[in-house]
Amino acid sequence: MNAEAVVFSIGPLAVSRAVATTWAVMLALTAACALVTRHLRLEPGRWQTVLEGVVSAIHGTIEQTLPGHGDRLMPFIGSLWIFLVMANLVGILPAMASPTGDLSTTTALAALVFVSVHWYGLTSEGPRPYLRHYLQPSPVMLPFHVISEISRTVALAVRLFGNVMSLETAAVLVLLVAGFLVPVPVLALHVVEALVQAYIFGMLALVYISGGIQSQQRLGRQLESTDGATS
Amino acid sequence: MELNWTTFVLQVVNFLVLVWLLKRFLYRPVMAVIARRQAAIDQSVADARAAEQRAGELRADYEARLAATDAAHAARLAELAEEIAAERRDRLARLDAEMRAEGAKRAALAAREAAESERRAAAAAHRQAVAFVARLLARLGDAHLDGRLLELLIEDLPALPPQQIDGLRAAAATPAARIAVSSARPLDTPPQRALEGALAKLLGRALPIDYDTDAALLGGLRVGIGPWLLAASLADELPYFSDGARRAG
Numbered sequence: 001m002n003a004e005a006v007v008f009s010i011g012p013l014a015v016s017r018a019v020a021t022t023w024a025v026m027l028a029l030t031a032a033c034a035l036v037t038r039h040l041r042l043e044p045g046r047w048q049t050v051l052e053g054v055v056s057a058i059h060g061t062i063e064q065t066l067p068g069h070g071d072r073l074m075p076f077i078g079s080l081w082i083f084l085v086m087a088n089l090v091g092i093l094p095a096m097a098s099p100t101g102d103l104s105t106t107t108a109l110a111a112l113v114f115v116s117v118h119w120y121g122l123t124s125e126g127p128r129p130y131l132r133h134y135l136q137p138s139p140v141m142l143p144f145h146v147i148s149e150i151s152r153t154v155a156l157a158v159r160l161f162g163n164v165m166s167l168e169t170a171a172v173l174v175l176l177v178a179g180f181l182v183p184v185p186v187l188a189l190h191v192v193e194a195l196v197q198a199y200i201f202g203m204l205a206l207v208y209i210s211g212g213i214q215s216q217q218r219l220g221r222q223l224e225s226t227d228g229a230t231s
Numbered sequence: 232m233e234l235n236w237t238t239f240v241l242q243v244v245n246f247l248v249l250v251w252l253l254k255r256f257l258y259r260p261v262m263a264v265i266a267r268r269q270a271a272i273d274q275s276v277a278d279a280r281a282a283e284q285r286a287g288e289l290r291a292d293y294e295a296r297l298a299a300t301d302a303a304h305a306a307r308l309a310e311l312a313e314e315i316a317a318e319r320r321d322r323l324a325r326l327d328a329e330m331r332a333e334g335a336k337r338a339a340l341a342a343r344e345a346a347e348s349e350r351r352a353a354a355a356a357h358r359q360a361v362a363f364v365a366r367l368l369a370r371l372g373d374a375h376l377d378g379r380l381l382e383l384l385i386e387d388l389p390a391l392p393p394q395q396i397d398g399l400r401a402a403a404a405t406p407a408a409r410i411a412v413s414s415a416r417p418l419d420t421p422p423q424r425a426l427e428g429a430l431a432k433l434l435g436r437a438l439p440i441d442y443d444t445d446a447a448l449l450g451g452l453r454v455g456i457g458p459w460l461l462a463a464s465l466a467d468e469l470p471y472f473s474d475g476a477r478r479a480g
Binding site: 013014015016018019022023026029030033034037040041042044048051052055056059071074075076078079082083099102103104105107108109111112 | 233234235236237238239240241242243245246247248249250252253254256257258260261262263264265267268271
C-alpha cells in the first residue's frame with residue numbers, strides 16, 4: 001500500500017493515506033483509552049491492569065533515564081511509543097498501510113522530537129544556560145553541534161521510515177511471489193521490527209531530550225564549581 | 232518517497248492532538264488512580280505504622296504495668312516475709328518464754344517433789360525411828376523405868392501452868408470425879424501412895440483412883456482427871472520426840 005496516496009481532500013487540503021490512517025489510529029486509541037479509563041477503580045480489572053502496566057512502564061523508563069522528569073515527559077514520550085507501536089503494526093492489517101511508512105510522517109515526528117529537545121532544554125533552566133552548551137567545550141564546536149542536531153534528526157526520521165517501508169515492501173513482494181501463508185514469518189518479523197523501531201525511536205527521543213536537559217545541568221554544575229574555585 | 236509538506240504539517244498537528252488526547256484520556260486518569268492507590272497504600276502503611284506504634288505503646292504500657300505489678304508483688308512479698316519473720320520471732324520468743332516458764336515450773340515441781348520425797352523419806356525415817364525406839368523402849372521398859380517416870384510426873388505437877396492447875400481442880404471438884412491411872416505394868420503400893428499424895432496436893436482434895444494396866448504405854452503411866460489427861464508414858468512421849476525431831480530436821 002502506498003502511504004503517500006491521497007485518500008480525499010478537504011478543500012485545498014489533500015489528506016493522504018498516512019494521515020487518514022493516523023486519524024484512525026488516534027480515534028481508536030482515544031476511544032479505547034476513554035472506554036477503559038471511564039470507570040477506573042482502586043482494585044483494577046484486567047484491562048485496567050494492562051493500561052496501568054503500560055503507563056507505569058513508560059513512566060518508569062523515563063524516570064530511570066531522567067529522574068524527576070517522568071510526569072513532565074511522559075505525555076510526549078509515551079505518546080510517541082504508543083502511536084509508533086500502533087502505526088507500525090497497523091500495516092500488518094489487510095488494505096492498511098503504516099503511517100510510519102511515509103517519510104512525511106517520520107519527518108514530522110523527528111521534527112517534533114527536534115523541537116521538543118530544545119523546548120524542554122530551554123524551559124528547564126532558561127535559554128542562556130541551554131544555548132551556552134553549544135559553545136562547550138569550545139565555540140569552535142558550534143558547527144559540529146548544529147550538524148549533529150540536524151543529522152540525528154534526519155537519521156531518526158529516515159531510520160524509522162526505511163525500516164517500516166522496507167518491511168512492508170518485503171512483505172508485499174513475498175506475498176506476490178510466494179503463496180498465501182508464506183509471508184507469515186515475514187509478518188511476524190514485521191511485528192517484532194515494529195515494536196523494536198517504536199522502542200528505538202521513543203528511546204532515542206528520550207535520550208536526546210534528557211541530553212538537552214542534562215547538558216545544561218552539567219554546564220550549570222561546571223559553572224558553579226568554577227565560580228566556587230575562583231571565589 | 233518524497234516529503235509532502237501537507238502531510239508533514241497534518242502529522243505534526245495530529246501528533247500534538249494525540250498527545251493532548253492521551254494526556255486527557257490516558258495518562259491523567261491512570262496516573263490519578265495510581266496516585267490514589269499509592270495514597271491509599273501510604274495511608275494503609277501509615278495506619279499500620281500508627282497501629283504498630285500504638286501496639287508498641289500499649290506493649291510498653293503493659294510492660295510498665297507488669298513491672299509495677301511485679302515490683303508491688305515483690306514489695307508485698309518482702310513485707311509478708313518481714314511479717315512472717317516478725318511473727319516467727321514473736322512466736323519463738325513466746326515459745327521460749329513458755330519453755331522457760333515450763334522449765335521453771337518443772338524445776339519447781341521437781342524441787343517440790345524432791346522436797347516432798349525428802350519429807351516423806353524423813354517422815355518414814357521418823358516413823359521407822361519411832362517404831363525402832365518404841366520397840367527398843369518396849370524391850371528396855373521395866374518397873375524401874377516406870378518408877379522414874381512416876382517420879383518425873385510427881386516432880387512436874389507443881390510446875391504445871393496455873394490455868395491447867397485450875398482446870399484440873401475444876402474437873403476434880405465435880406461430885407462424881409474420879410481419877411483413872413493407866414500404867415504399862417501394875418504399880419506397887421509405894422508408888423501408888425506417892426502418886427495419890429501428889430495428886431491430892433495438886434487438886435486440893437483426895438479423889439478415888441482407878442488403876443489399870445495398858446501395855447501399849449510401853450512404860451510409865453497416864454492419869455485421867457475428867458477431861459484432862461496427864462501423860463508420863465513412853466507411848467505418849469515418843470510422838471513429841473518425833474515431832475520435835477521432824478521440826479528440828
